[in-house]
Amino acid sequence: MITPLQPGDKVAIIATARKIDREAVEQAIQVLQEWGLEVEVGPTVGAKYGVFAGHDALRLQDLQQALDRPDIKAIICARGGYGTTRILDQVDFSRFQQQPKWVVGFSDITSLLCHIHSLGIESIHGIMPLLFPSGTDKALDSLRRVLFGEEVYYEVGPHPFNRSGTGQGQLIGGNLALLHNVSGTRSDFTTKGKILFLEDVDEYLYNIDRMMVHLSRAGKLRDLAGLIIGHFSDMKDNADPFGKTVYEIIAEHTAKYNYPVCYGFPTGHEPDNLALVCGREAKLEVSELGVNLAYTLNSNKA
Known part of the structure; x- marks a missing residue:
């Protein structure tokens, strides 16, 4: 503890x-x-x-x-x-x-x-x-x-890409490129029953798609309790456009699942980067009215 x-x-x-x-x-x-x-x-x-x-x-x-x-x-x-x-x-x-x-x-x-x-x-x-x-x-x-x-409790406004629902589990996640990079190493992470959060910066759209494909093939998107999409800042495209925005890419790779998903959560490479406790039990509620994320900070459930 x-x-x-x-x-x-x-x-x-x-x-x-x-x-x-x-x-x-x-x-x-x-x-x-x-x-x-x-x-x-x-x-x-x-x-x-x-x-x-x-x-x-x-x-x-x-x-x-x-x-x-x-x-x-x-x-x-x-x-x-x-x-x-x-x-x-x-x-x-x-x-x-x-x-x-x-x-x-x-x-x-x-x-x-x-x-x-x-x-x-x-x-x-x-x-x-x-x-x-x-x-x-x-x-x-x-x-x-x-x-x-x-105690910390976060409220975030609605987003058109959000998928409503409620999920509870440990928070885990961070920079998409690094989550991809640690896969298969001693630092690898499991996602079953957890709330995964993702953010990134200065990546090409095709590479975001490639990393999401990898997470999907590795089974890390399958059994989530919820998914939080943070800031994806300064995304880049090739001269021959990829054809989808970063949120459209993520929505495509998570469309077959039923857990709640929220977009535009303030975490990542922007000034409004809220502190998230990795390994802490959390409850994610996504509705048409917005997003609530709460956990008991003195629980230290790891």
């Missing part, structure tokens, strides 16, 4: 993927301090090795120490990009399993969240320090509420 944060707790900001300057996390440090937290910035923040926040060994060491140290109560990944999967199989999660703590991130960090989910531990898909300056107040407050164990 993950203990909610308390004022005075220490949290670590580390970079497991793409490089990031120290100046880019200063506003996040200030916000976290305003929440009453002590902030420690790892050596990967400001480190550079090609596109990465330091070489693999440094990023592995920074993540490992943050997982192992009992005085660090939460790990907040500074940004996404690419690089987390390069070190994931070398991480020792044994101490983390004995004393779980919040791990926060999205985008490339989806792979780490999936791995944590496979261990039966919750994690937070939410806004990262690089994006604190552009994040909405609602996105930032949702992260704070989850970290400190406060």
Whole structure:
């Protein structure tokens, strides 16, 4: 069980993927301090090795120490990009399993969240320090509420692509490209009876279709309790158009199932990126009036 944060707790900001300057996390440090937290910035923040926040060994060491140290109560990944999967199989999660703590991130960090989910531990898909300056107040407050164990309840307006219904199960998901990337690895995830959420950025429409085909062929769309479609930002098309929008692509691959589906949920690569608890039991209600998503944040059902 993950203990909610308390004022005075220490949290670590580390970079497991793409490089990031120290100046880019200063506003996040200030916000976290305003929440009453002590902030420690790892050596990967400001480190550079090609596109990465330091070489693999440094990023592995920074993540490992943050997982192992009992005085660090939460790990907040500074940004996404690419690089987390390069070190994931070398991480020792044994101490983390004995004393779980919040791990926060999205985008490339989806792979780490999936791995944590496979261990039966919750994690937070939410806004990262690089994006604190552009994040909405609602996105930032949702992260704070989850970290400190406060109740969270989301209401979203209707969308013409929505499919009505009610489903209940653990939340799991994240960036579609990374969910596709971890398939067949030690970080793979099961979806039966769960509420899956998807988001992505800067992808070609044909590749979205290819990844949805893969999820379908792998059986990951078949037995869901519900499906949440978040932001699909900056989608691209070829000179010869694919012929469908991203929502039309997803609707086609889920049309044969009966579970509720909602579109346009505020999660992903946009300023309004609400914190979602991966591994937490949730209830999704979709109707003509809109969408409700609720879970009991002190349940820690993983």
